[in-house]
Amino acid sequence: MSLNKANIVLGVTGGIAAYKAPEIVRRLIDKGASVRVVMTASACDFVKPLVFQAVSGHPVGVDLLDEAAEAAMGHIELARWADAVLVAPATANTLARMTAGAADDLLTTICLATRAPCWVAPAMNSVMWEHPATATNITTLQSRGVRVLGPGIGSQACGETGAGRLLEPDDIVSSLEQQFAAAGEERVLMDAKDACVVNAEPMLLADSHVLITAGPTREALDPVRFLTNHSSGKMGFALAEAAVDAGASVTLIAGPVRLETPGGVTRIDVVSALDMHKAVLRHAPNNDIFISVAAVADYRVAKQQAHKIKKSEGEMTLQMVRNPDILAEVAALEARPFCVGFAAETKDLDIYARGKLTKKNLDMIVGNLVGQATGGFNTDDNAVEVYWPNDGYASFASRSKRLLANDLITLLSQRYRAHQDPVN
Numbered sequence: 001m002s003l004n005k006a007n008i009v010l011g012v013t014g015g016i017a018a019y020k021a022p023e024i025v026r027r028l029i030d031k032g033a034s035v036r037v038v039m040t041a042s043a044c045d046f047v048k049p050l051v052f053q054a055v056s057g058h059p060v061g062v063d064l065l066d067e068a069a070e071a072a073m074g075h076i077e078l079a080r081w082a083d084a085v086l087v088a089p090a091t092a093n094t095l096a097r098m099t100a101g102a103a104d105d106l107l108t109t110i111c112l113a114t115r116a117p118c119w120v121a122p123a124m125n126s127v128m129w130e131h132p133a134t135a136t137n138i139t140t141l142q143s144r145g146v147r148v149l150g151p152g153i154g155s156q157a158c159g160e161t162g163a164g165r166l167l168e169p170d171d172i173v174s175s176l177e178q179q180f181a182a183a184g185e186e187r188v189l190m191d192a193k194d195a196c197v198v199n200a201e202p203m204l205l206a207d208s209h210v211l212i213t214a215g216p217t218r219e220a221l222d223p224v225r226f227l228t229n230h231s232s233g234k235m236g237f238a239l240a241e242a243a244v245d246a247g248a249s250v251t252l253i254a255g256p257v258r259l260e261t262p263g264g265v266t267r268i269d270v271v272s273a274l275d276m277h278k279a280v281l282r283h284a285p286n287n288d289i290f291i292s293v294a295a296v297a298d299y300r301v302a303k304q305q306a307h308k309i310k311k312s313e314g315e316m317t318l319q320m321v322r323n324p325d326i327l328a329e330v331a332a333l334e335a336r337p338f339c340v341g342f343a344a345e346t347k348d349l350d351i352y353a354r355g356k357l358t359k360k361n362l363d364m365i366v367g368n369l370v371g372q373a374t375g376g377f378n379t380d381d382n383a384v385e386v387y388w389p390n391d392g393y394a395s396f397a398s399r400s401k402r403l404l405a406n407d408l409i410t411l412l413s414q415r416y417r418a419h420q421d422p423v424n
Helices: 016-031 049-056 075-081 092-100 106-113 128-132 132-143 170-184 233-243 272-286 328-331 349-359 402-422
Strands: 007-012 033-037 084-088 120-121 152-155 161-165 187-191 196-199 210-214 251-252 267-271 290-292 300-301 320-322 339-343 364-369 381-390 393-401
Touching: 007 016, 007 075, 007 106, 016 033, 016 049, 016 084, 016 170, 033 049, 033 075, 033 106, 049 328, 075 106, 084 092, 084 106, 084 170, 084 196, 092 106, 092 120, 092 132, 128 132, 128 161, 170 393, 170 402, 210 233, 210 272, 233 251, 233 267, 233 290, 233 402, 251 272, 290 328, 290 402, 339 349, 339 402, 349 364, 349 381, 364 402, 381 402, 393 402
Parallel strands: 007 033, 007 084, 084 120, 210 251, 210 290, 251 267, 290 339, 339 364
Antiparallel strands: 152 161, 187 196, 300 320, 364 381, 381 393
């Protein structure tokens, strides 16, 4: 189903990012959705309920025991009415209460009483987001089927910089729309009296095992120095999170990056290309899909020095040897997974990407131009071109890497199913 004619309950909680929530309502309505807003008491300190009533065209729910609403069991009616519940912004406190199964206000009661899918868009101080308690809560909620949108990375009202920003309204609504569409249009009416609806289609990658590499590698010259590249690992980590949201069991092999492990992901840290090569070949045979996002160094020094190389007059010459081509080796396995490569180029993207697709015998390749305004290394956004055999092609304009990851996982799942069942 699409958002057109969908019934959305938007939960607004008490954080400074609540000022963006009226725009989320507007964007949802622009997509054809009907929106009912439910606010926590603290959210009312940031934005008045009258604002949401004006933009949604409906009364706003605040109190659990509102006499007028509860005459008809208002909280249960909203829980039944909803096709989806979206909590945006979702504060650390609200996530903790949802994890505990609390029902001490109207919003948490609706979340507990609904059979509709639930999305949360976290927004909080970056230190709070990185706290193990929050990470555990996110993992628990995801294990129960709650979908997590974001958070974004950047400067925050508190002065901190890092993960914890609420995604922009357009990104939230676009992600919700795409996941709604991916879930399929077929829904089953369980009971006409209760008007409860349930998705009839399974998650996109349910029961599949996905192996992903992310980040750079470091090739040591001596105990002090190394060669590396600008890869941040953000795209690979976003894909790991999106694959978990799609129902996959995900193993993430990460080079040296400073990123938090997405909830539900098994992470293996490596440093060099040889480390990554060994880890990938050990795990690849046990996975259905291999997504090679890591920017693996093509070369390493022939001999790493045991002691720091001292500076001397004149030039220094390094003898380099080729590192293994991890993706090509996995694609050449007799019982290989579905193989997806990434190609970061500075020019002639179509030529180089299609060349790698054929040469390495891949099922899909995602190409992007690095050093461009549209994204690439060390950015939060990206634009990519996707290729597959028989002149298959798709293009994704610049958007957040988290939103792009959802798009790519959706396309990948379609190509994977076609690969599994080529007749149909």
